Amino acid sequence: MLKSTLRKRSLIRPASHFINTSTNLRKLTMKKVCLLVIICALTLGGCAAVEKQAFNKSAHASIRTITILEPKPSEGFGVQVVNHPALGFGLIGASIYAAEMSSKSNSFDAVMKPLRWRLSDDLTNAVAEELTRGGYKVKRMAVSRDGFAMIKNYAPIVAIKNNTEALEADAWLDLATRDPLYVANGPTADYVPSIGVTVRLVSSKDQTLLYREDIFFGFSFNAPRLEAVVIPAGTKYRFPSHSDLLANPENTLAGVKEGVPLIARRVANDLARDDARLPISANAATAPSAESK
Amino acid sequence: MTSIPACATKSAARWISGCLLLTALGGCASNGSQRILRAEEQRANAVIVSGLRELPAVTFKWDANEEVTLTLDAGGKANSFAIVGAHGETEIVQLIKLPPWTAPYGINLTSFAVGGLGDPALFYPKLVFLDSDFKTTRQTRQSDFVYRSVGTQGGISTNLFVNESNRDEAYLAIFSENRDSVTEQESVMQTSGASPLIVPIGPYVVTWMIPTGGTELPKKLRALAVGPVRVRVAPYGKVGKA
Numbered sequence: 001m002l003k004s005t006l007r008k009r010s011l012i013r014p015a016s017h018f019i020n021t022s023t024n025l026r027k028l029t030m031k032k033v034c035l036l037v038i039i040c041a042l043t044l045g046g047c048a049a050v051e052k053q054a055f056n057k058s059a060h061a062s063i064r065t066i067t068i069l070e071p072k073p074s075e076g077f078g079v080q081v082v083n084h085p086a087l088g089f090g091l092i093g094a095s096i097y098a099a100e101m102s103s104k105s106n107s108f109d110a111v112m113k114p115l116r117w118r119l120s121d122d123l124t125n126a127v128a129e130e131l132t133r134g135g136y137k138v139k140r141m142a143v144s145r146d147g148f149a150m151i152k153n154y155a156p157i158v159a160i161k162n163n164t165e166a167l168e169a170d171a172w173l174d175l176a177t178r179d180p181l182y183v184a185n186g187p188t189a190d191y192v193p194s195i196g197v198t199v200r201l202v203s204s205k206d207q208t209l210l211y212r213e214d215i216f217f218g219f220s221f222n223a224p225r226l227e228a229v230v231i232p233a234g235t236k237y238r239f240p241s242h243s244d245l246l247a248n249p250e251n252t253l254a255g256v257k258e259g260v261p262l263i264a265r266r267v268a269n270d271l272a273r274d275d276a277r278l279p280i281s282a283n284a285a286t287a288p289s290a291e292s293k
Numbered sequence: 294m295t296s297i298p299a300c301a302t303k304s305a306a307r308w309i310s311g312c313l314l315l316t317a318l319g320g321c322a323s324n325g326s327q328r329i330l331r332a333e334e335q336r337a338n339a340v341i342v343s344g345l346r347e348l349p350a351v352t353f354k355w356d357a358n359e360e361v362t363l364t365l366d367a368g369g370k371a372n373s374f375a376i377v378g379a380h381g382e383t384e385i386v387q388l389i390k391l392p393p394w395t396a397p398y399g400i401n402l403t404s405f406a407v408g409g410l411g412d413p414a415l416f417y418p419k420l421v422f423l424d425s426d427f428k429t430t431r432q433t434r435q436s437d438f439v440y441r442s443v444g445t446q447g448g449i450s451t452n453l454f455v456n457e458s459n460r461d462e463a464y465l466a467i468f469s470e471n472r473d474s475v476t477e478q479e480s481v482m483q484t485s486g487a488s489p490l491i492v493p494i495g496p497y498v499v500t501w502m503i504p505t506g507g508t509e510l511p512k513k514l515r516a517l518a519v520g521p522v523r524v525r526v527a528p529y530g531k532v533g534k535a
Contacts, residue, residue: 052401054399054401054452054454056397056399056454056456056529058397058454058456058458059397059454059456059529082485082504082506083485083486083504083505083506084504085503085504085505087504088487088490088501088502088503088504089501184506185483185484185485185506185507185508185509186485186504186505186506186507186508188508189483189506189507189508190508208530216442218481219481220442220447220481220482220483221442222442222485223442224442224443224444224445226442227403227441227442227443227450228441228442229439229440229441230440230441230442230447230481231440232440232479232481232511233481235510235511266439
């Protein structure tokens with residue numbers, strides 16, 4: 001009974017699985033390697049300082065037009081099991097882990113592909129819609145970037161700024177996201193949806209940083225220095241096993257899609273907030289001895 | 294399975310007894326319910342003052358070029374101060390004297406969840422800005438705070454700016470949101486760590502640290518009367534450190 005449960009949870013595998021490990025490793029696509037790099041970067045993010053900037057609406061009330069620098073198009077879906085026991089066994093364990101994640105991600109991606117949904121498109125549309133609702137005039141521009149990261153150097157964009165109508169805006173919103181994932185906190189934990197977004201607003205004039213935020217939807221990666229905003233996912237989108245993830249792709253997709261409007265609203269709220277004019281609450285009970293002006 | 298030699302059994306027994314001791318000591322760590330009770334005791338024992346003017350204010354060591362961090366532990370070692378609310382309830386208040394205004398600056402306040410991931414609790418702050426006459430100029434709502442993966446148990450934070458239009462603000466009072474009307478935030482933080490795996494190889498015992506992850510379900514963060522808070526103040530335009 002225990003053995004069958006463990007097998008279901010991928011803790012133990014038939015010997016043939018390990019014989020096939022080298023074949024599995026060869027099947028590791030570049031995309032999956034990138035995914036692993038992102039996860040590692042998130043984990044190691046604890047070692048580096050992360051820039052943070054809240055948006056000061058009062059100081060930048062003149063910003064009316066924003067150009068969204070679109071994220072790199074999403075390539076598919078992935079699966080990650082963090083805190084995997086195999087990672088305790090050095091390079092051999094890491095190879096076994098990479099092969100297992102690759103195999104799981106490939107089978108997951110195969111069932112999700114026919115749904116023809118791309119996170120990058122949906123997210124860009126949602127952010128544009130929310131910013132428009134917030135009173136901004138929004139433009140969009142597809143840009144080339146290194147992987148899923150933020151733009152490291154705005155110089156090539158600045159160079160074409162005056163000749164490109166889409167870049168004629170008060171500020172540029174650098175929107176970066178990776179492929180959507182389902183992540184389990186361990187081999188016996190439920191799989192929960194995960195979207196990771198980093199957003200940065202810079203002045204189009206001199207690329208001064210006006211706003212920078214990291215947002216996770218669903219699974220909260222252990223990246224303490226990132227201090228990311230975490231938007232919890234609905235509990236109905238928790239899947240106990242990998243086979244449950246594959247059973248009903250529409251339902252699995254709904255778990256990820258749920259996060260897109262929430263992330264877009266968070267970004268729009270941050271950019272629309274006027275902190276300098278927080279209303280004085282009508283309920284004096286919470287500020288008992290403070291007299292209201 | 295490999296049979297375990299006697300020396301290994303002895304080592305394993307020592308290790309197990311060590312673990313049991315740690316578990317027993319772990320019982321001393323307070324969970325959310327205990328933290329709530331302790332915070333309520335702290336509130337009951339707080340020195341009640343007649344108004345905000347009577348509160349001792351914590352002064353910021355302001356730096357015009359750098360971000361400055363102030364941590365309010367609220368651990369109950371020092372005297373807490375409270376005022377009596379409109380409905381007769383006692384409420385702990387912490388007062389911070391803001392730096393004199395010379396240029397716009399930003400304030401980031403984070404409240405950290407406590408009590409462990411199994412039974413977490415959180416102080417839901419309400420920030421009230423006051424001028425030098427202790428008159429309220431503005432205050433936050435719960436919706437101004439966002440949930441963040443800070444520390445090991447998460448927390449909530451908000452960003453506020455003191456611009457020229459707010460230059461008269463002299464104090465920041467940290468109250469608690471009304472606990473009857475607070476919407477409890479859901480915690481999605483999960484544990485991760487490493488468990489030792491002891492494998493006897495001949496006369497030796499090899500220990501591997503195996504990564505382990507918790508299987509915690511999302512939990513509501515119950516409201517605390519007072520809790521640990523971090524305040525960061527930075528001149529606007531200086532990128533904050535995270």
